[in-house]
Amino acid sequence: MNLKQRFSFIFSSLFSVLLATVTLTVYLLFAHFRQDEFSALMAEKAQTTAKLLIEVKEIDYKMQKIIDSNSINKLYKENTQIYDENYKLIYNSNDTLTVNLTKADLDQIRTKRRVFKKTAQYDVLGLYYTYDHKHYYVAVSAEDTYDNNKLNYLKYLLFGAFIIGTAIVWLLSFSLSKKALQPLDNFRKRIQEITDSNLKIRLSEAKREDEINALAHSFNQMMDRIDNAYNRQKEFTGNASHELRTPVARVAAQIENLIQRPDLDNIIRANLTSIFEDTFQLSEIISSLVALADINSSEHKLSxxxxxxxxxxxxxxxxxxxxxxxxxxxxxxxxxxxxxxxxxxxxxxxxxxxxxxxxxxxxxxxxxxxxxxxxxxxxxxxxxxxxxxxxxxxxxxxxxxxxxxxxxxxxxxxxxxxxxxxxxxxxxxxxxxxxxxxxxxxxxxxxxxxxxxxxxxx
The missing domain is CATH 3.30.565.10 (Histidine kinase-like ATPase, C-terminal domain)
Structure with a gap:
């Protein structure tokens, strides 16, 4: 994975995590707000029913059922139950939708004064109601279909926004990083053209002041120093080799002439032959150094x-x-x-x-x-x-x-x-x-x- 891909991957991943966190937070906050709103609506319903049934003497159970069934604020599958202090059910607004509360549930309502819980199908709110030194337990159950539908809609909306936003950011990050780092690709291609026989290549510098331009400027300065040092070293090698080649060749020729003398002692001849071989090897090394000094010259191929x-x-x-x-x-x-x-x-x-x-x-x-x-x-x-x-x-x-x-x-x-x-x-x-x-x-x-x-x- 190259630099562009790593940069795009890290940036896009961080954005995806951030966007997922935001969308999840929005969903959870809305779900919590929906629950509080529905709970407040159920509490209002429970308070109203308790006041009418317990405090207003003119309203009996039958009339209260009629009021509950025709209320404009009636909740979906709503059922209101009232228990007296002996845990006896004294009112049930809908006989077909009974949510049975246990003694433990009523004790919890008495202890906490207000209890909200969710069952598999219903939301249930329990209130502890006191009137005329008597204690009552009011429980309202209903199904929040309207707000659940809104919550599901919000869930799919946020999920779609997350997918689309993530896809757009990933595409844009890879595209923009490729465009932004294109000068580095151009530098790489240009640098690959540099060889020991072609040290004059330089990177193009733009007028803008940024890190990439500063890198190009520093690289060009480094290449200038390398080129100068290389030329000085090549010049020294070439000059030294040329200066050494002539005396070494003269020594080899003189030794060769001595070896061919017929009056030469055999031991001296053997020693001179050995010296001649070493001189020949030295001459080869010098010739090789001369060749290396000339081989990088661009005009040498003309020969x-x-x-x-x-x-x-x-x-x-x-x-x-x-x-x-x-x-x-x-x-x-x-x-x-x-x-x-x-x-x-x-x-x-x-x-x-x-x-x-x-x-x-x-x-x-x-x-x-x-x-x-x-x-x-x-x-x-x-x-x-x-x-x-x-x-x-x-x-x-x-x-x-x-x-x-x-x-x-x-x-x-x-x-x-x-x-x-x-x-x-x-x-x-x-x-x-x-x-x-x-x-x-x-x-x-x-x-x-x-x-x-x-x-x-x-």
Whole structure:
């Protein structure tokens, strides 16, 4: 559940609870008011009947029945009963609608003076009446159909108002929250466009002064600081790498010339060879840093040219053989395109050569026979490069992180390395829109699989 949905759900739920509380309170207050009003009407009826029957001597029981039956304020299914102080029924206005009161009921009327209760069908009001030192119990029962109908009508009216009000608020809250938080959605989409090669993107700022605009302004200020720091770091890396590359290359060339001297002592030759290998590795690291410094430049893609994969492989092997004379390559091309097209791709030759140098060198030093099998498999729209060697394989759980910077597999043994070669490989291949994966195809066989998009004939 996202922020808009949570905000709408909480607001709508609180409103629903509040509206339910209000409607329930209105209903209960009206029900209580109806009961008090009907009770007062019954009390008035009981007082009137008692006064006429007990205090007015000219009115007897028969005449009182006639008065009760023809009263303009007669209640529905009304029945008035009067008991004397000995609990004897002395008057009953309707013989067919008798509500029998027990001695306990009459005692309760005497104690409380006025008692109102509801039965399954009737409302009953009991009064304790005193006249001329005599005590009487007056009970009036009736059915409040008119007010019950009004109460039912109010119940359905309030329930309908609650349903309609809740539905409207839920719809409006989701609609308004979506509209109000639309700038955040726009920010999210805009932020997703920001990459390490495109740090110039900024969020749009409105003229209004609100929290969302303040957030956009703060984010843009943060991006300015990040962009400045990134440019300074990239500039330093590029300058340092360029400055280091020339002297390291000069040292490597001088060592290579010394190694080729025929009068050189074997021990010194071995030491120089070791130094030359380390220098070559240092040169590779510097070249990789230069590549990383250039790879994020937006204009760098302008340097992409047509490259034949097979020629790039041969050039890489020639450079690698200078350092590792026993390096062996088994190379094949498998063409499944149905034509004689060459395996050409579009890319940066320097960067791709760094990729192959890292992969070939790893395949060489981690192999058990210094033999590398390389297969180019051409398809209709892509070229697959499969690099295979035999030797100790890493653990299965290591294969997913081999292309992470400074991570080295479990099969490294005593082999030296920086742990950044494969991460640079992945970075450069992603830059070329190529896919790379590592597979263990046999108990003692490693394979790196790269997929390039073939250059289409225009």
């Amino acid at each position: 992409f040219t047509k490259i034949r994969l097979d020629e790039l492989i041969f050039n890489t092997v020639a450079d690698l053989s200078k350092v590792f004379p026993d390096f062996k390559l088994k190379f094949e091309i498998e063409n499944n395109t149905g034509n004689a097209a060459e395996p050409e791709i579009l890319g940066d030759e320097t960067l791709l050569k760094i990729v192959l140098l890292n992969l070939f060198k790893n395949a060489y030093i981690y192999s058990d026979n210094h033999l590398l099998e390389c297969l180019i498999r051409q398809r209709d729209q892509e070229a697959e490069l499969l690099i295979t060697n035999t030797g100790e394989v890493p653990k299965i759980e290591d294969t997913a992180t081999l292309f992470t910077a400074f991570y080295r597999g479990s099969n490294i043994g005593n082999i030296a390395g920086s742990g950044i070669g494969l991460s640079i490989v992945k970075r450069v291949l992603e830059y070329h829109k190529a896919r790379v994966s590592y597979n263990i195809i046999d108990q003692n066989t490693n394979q790196v699989h790269i997929s390039f998009s073939l250059l289409q004939d225009s």
